[in-house]
Amino acid sequence: MADTTTRPLRVAVIGAGPAGIYAADMLTKSEAVKSGELEVSIDLFDRYPTPFGLIRYGVAPDHPRIKGIITALRSILGRGDIRFFGNVEYGTDFTLADFGAHYDAVIFATGAVYDAPLNIPGTELEGVYGAAEFVAWYDGHPDFPRTWPLEAKEVAVIGNGNVALDVARVLSKHADDMLVTEIPANVYQGLKASPVTDVHIFGRRGPAQVKFTPLELRELAKSRDVDIVVYDEDFQYDEGSERAIAENNQAKVMVKTLEKWRADDSPKTASRRLHLHFLQSPREVLGEDGKVVGLRMERTRLNGDGSVSGTGEFVDYPVQAVYHAVGYLGSRLPELPFDDGRGVIPNVEGRVVADNGAVLHGLYATGWIKRGPVGLIGATKSDALETVTHLLEDRPLLPAASSPDPQSVNDVLEARGVQYTTWEGWLALDEYEQGLGQSSHDAEGNPRERVKVVEREEMVCVSREGVADPVATHA
Template identity: 60%
Template sequence: MGAGPAGIYAADILDKSDADVTIDLFERMPAPFGLIRYGVAPDHPRIKGIVTALHKVLDRPNIRLLGNVDYGTDLKLDDLREFYDAVIFSTGASSDRALDLPGIDLDGSHGAADFVSWYDGHPDVPRTWPLTATSVAVLGVGNVALDVARILAKTADELLSTDIPQNVYDGLKASPVTDVHVFGRRGPAQAKFTPLELRELDHSPNVEVIVHAEDMEFDEGSIAALRASKQVDMIVKTLQDWAIRDQGDRPKRLHLHFFHSPAEVLGEDGKVVGLRTERTEYTGDGNVRGTGEFHDWDVQAVYRAVGYLSSHLPEIPFDHTSGTVPNQAGRVLDLDENQLPGVYVTGWIKRGPIGLIGHTKGDALETITSLLADVDTLAAPARPEPSAVLDFLADRGIPFTTWEGWGKLDAHEKSLGEPQGRERVKVVERDEMLRVSRA
C-alpha cells in the first residue's frame, strides 16, 4: 500500500528475487511516485530525476499500479488478504509533527507539510494559501525547513520553469514577503540539512542569504562532530563563508539564525504578530541550554518544520509517540509483540521520517528479506487470480487508475507545459486527473 519511493523500491527488490511473484502497488493518489510528486520542492529537478529510475520499475510486467484507492475507505485488511499472500504498507508520512508552543494555533501559524502540499499541487488541499506576510519565521533547520524558506523567498517567476500549477504561481506572485527568518535551537554543527540543500539557497539572484557571525560558535562536541563528518564540515564552512562576506543588495533576504529556541508565537486579535525566541548556549557536548535572554521578532507568519508524522492505519498497530508501526525487521507486531501474519512495513511508516529518499532502499531490502523468509508460513489467498481485485474495485464503484492511465496523465501534463516552454504543468484537481487517466 503506497506507490511512492518506499513502495516501489520494495516492489523492485521483490521482483528481482527468486520468488515467483506478481505485485500490485496500491496508491491513494490517482498518480504514482508519492513523496517525489507531492513532497519534493518543484525547483529540485535533480531529486525529481529519481522518477526516471522508479518509472523503469513500474514498467515491468509483473508489477501493476492501482491508483486512487484509499486503504481504510475503499478496502480493508481482510479484503487484501482475500487477494494476496502478503501486504506491505509503505504509506509514508504526510502530516506535521505537533509543536507544543504558546500561540502555535494562531491565525498565520502553519505546518510545513501543509504548505508543501499546497505548492506541490496536492489534490486534497485548498487551492489558495494566505501569503500576506512581509516577514516570515521558519522553525527548524532540516531540508524541509530550507525548502519552505526558499519557496517563500524566491520570486514566482524563478519557479515558472518548474511544474508548479497556475494557482501556485499566482499565489506566490502576489506574496509581499521580503524577509524569511530560519531558526535553529542549536548551533551550525547540529544543523540537519544537507550541504547541497544549503548551497542552493544562495543560487537565486533575488535572495540574499544572511548568516550572523555571532552564531558561528563551537564547543568540544561540535568540533568532534566536524572531525567525524565531512558533511558537517562542509555545512559549517559554507555558513562561515557567508557570515564573513559583505551583504549584497538583492531585494529579498533569507536569514539563518542559530542558538534561538522558539519560546512563544506572539498574537494580537487572534493573528500572528511576532515570534519570541530564547538565546541558547552550548553545554560542551553539542547540546544547548537556555540563557534567559529573549528576543522578539517582527513576523506575521510562522511555519513549523519540526518533522513529519505518519498517520494511523485502520486495523494496524501504531505507536503514536514515534509515529511508526511497531515492527521487527519489517514484520508488523501486534500489541503483544507477536507478528501480524503476512503484514509488513517499509519506509517512513516503519522507521520514522528521517534520512534521504535513497535511504528507503535499505528499509525495503530488510523488509523483503523478512517476507521471503516467511514465504512458507504465509496463508494462501482465496482469490489469487489477477482479475479478482479488479472485479472487486469495479463492483464497489471505485474509479481506480492504472500505469497506462498514468502514461496518459503524464503526456497531458507535458502537453500543458509545451506552449510555455516548460517540461510540464501539474494537474491539481483530482476529478481532472481521473478524467485524463481513465479516458
C-alpha cells in the same frame, strides 16, 4: 500457508512512493526469484491517482534531485512486472479483509505526511502553519485547498532540515523564477502576489549540527534577488562541533559554506532577504487580535557535546507568519495497530506486531511508517531490503490468499465503482501535463517542461479516458 509451487506469491504494497516502489523492486530482484525458485505477482496501491508519493507531493518543485529520483522510480514501474492501482483508498475502497483474500502478504509503505506539533504557546493563532500543509499546497496536492494566505512581509520558519529549507526557499523566491518548474497556475499566482521581504530560518543548535544537506544549502545562494544573511553571534563551536567537522565530511562542507557567507561583506541590496539563525529555540508565538505579530526565541548555548541548553536570554522577532518544520508523523490505518507517540505501525524489523507483541503473519511495513520520518533514499532502500528479506523468510507462515487470480482485484474494484488508475493511465497523464507545459511559458518566454494537474477528478479523467486537446480541456 500459500502454495507458491503452483502459483506466484501474491504481494500487495500499499503506498506508491519511494518506499513502496523500492520494496516491490527488491521482491522482483530477490535471489529466490532470480534463481527461478519463486515467482512473485506484485500489485502497488496508492490513494492518489498518480505514483511517486512524496516525490510528487512532498518535495519542492525546484528541488535539485527530484528528476533523478523520478527517473529511477519510473524505470522500475515501466518494466511492466509490477501493477499499479491508483486512486484506491485503503480501508474504504479495499479493506484489510479484501487484501487478505487476494494476497498472501501486504507491505504498508504509507509514509508520514502530517506535521509533528510545535508545542509552544501561541500556535493556535492565525498565521501559524505546519510545513507539510504548505508543501502540499505548492506541490498541487489534490486533497488540499487551492489558495494559501501569503500575506506576511516577514516570515519565520522553525527547523533546520531540508523541509525547512524548501519552505524558506519557496517563500523567498520570486514567483517568475518558479516557472521553470511544474508548479500549477494557482501556486504561481499565489506566490506572485506575496508581499514577503524577509524570511527567517531558526535552528536550535549550531552550524555544525544542521540537518540540511550540502546540495540543498547551496541552492539557497542561486535564488535571484535574494540576499542570504547570517549573524556572527550564531557561529559558535564546541568540542562536539569540532569533532563533527573533523570526522563528518558533510558537516565540514556545510560549515565551510556557511562560513563563506559569513565572510561575505558585500552590500545586501536584494529586494528579499533570507536570514539563517542558529542557537535559538522557539518559546512563544506572539499575537494581537488573534493574529501572529512576532516570535519569541531563546538563545541557546552548546554544551560541549553538540547538544544545547537555554540561556534565559530572549529575542523577539517581528513576523506575521510562522511555519514549523519540526518533523512529520504517520497516521493510523484502519484495522492495524498503531503507535500514536511515534506515528508508526508497530513492527519488529518490518514484521507488523499486535499490541501484545505477537507477530501478525502476512503484514509488513517499510519506510517512514515503519521507522519514523528520518533518513533519505539510501535509508529507504536498506529499510525495504530488511522488510522484504523477512517476508521471504516467512513464506511457510504466510496465510494463503483465497482469490489469488490477479484479475479478481480488477473485478472487485470495478464492481464497487472504484475509478482506479493504472500505469498506462499515468503515462497518459504524464503526456498531458507535458502538453500543458508546452502551451505555457516561463519568464523568458520558453515553453515549460510540464504543468502539474491539481484536481483529482481531472487526473482520474485523463488517466482513465485520455484527452485529445489538453490545452482546451484544462482551460
